[in-house]
Amino acid sequence: MLHRTARVRPGQTILVHGANGGVGTILLQLARHHGVRVIGTASPRHHVRLRAFGVEPVDYHDPGQMVTRIRELAPGGVDVAFDNVGGESLERSWGLLAPNGSLVSYGMASAVDGTRSMVVLFVLTLARLGWWNALPNGHGATFYDLWDRNLLGRTRNPEKFRARMHKDLTAVFDLLADGVLTPQVAGRFPLAEAPEAMKLAESHTVLGKVILEP
DSSP: OTTTTSOOOTTOEEEETTTTBHHHHHHHHHHHHTTOEEEEEOOGGGHHHHHHTTOEEEOOSSHHHHHHHHHHHOTTOEEEEEESSOTHHHHHHHHTEEEEEEEEEOOOGGGOSSSSOHHHHHHHHHHHHHHHHHSTTSOEEEEOOSSOTTSOHHHHOHHHHHHHHHHHHHHHHHHHHTTSSOOOEEEEEEGGGHHHHHHHHTTTOOSBEEEEEO
């Protein structure tokens, strides 16, 4: 997502929503290792830990103040915005882009409330990103999917997909072995306590991932 889709370069500034999450904490570590400046949104309870990673944290609870603060930190806009929230957050992220900046959507956390069809929301999100991507303003917008940028890579060219995944995962595990990346484990639960683990994971109060152990 960082290197293949966004093609982030050293010296650039990126915005990571949900910087305290499982994906966010790894994404920001990869970015900092690559010499990229990171602005991350998170609850204030996580700001001290995020600063330890070299991240400039911003409180997300008031969207208006959040946007104002990000513009103060990056007056010219951010080069890439990584948005896992979806909905109105996508519009805010799009508006915070620098000239020729890119928006990478990779989730719809705001829609996980059990009252709306995820399929419909996903299709609407793809349509919105496609429209934005077609606008002649130099910006780019895409939805990142693990299988491929166009969602069909594993089926259309499985050999290429497996080779790429092998290369990428090997690089990530090498960084883990070298201590460059540090997994953030918010809690460990036995499989029998899966409901409690899910409640904690969905509480939006933790830093990193909740682990289920057999």
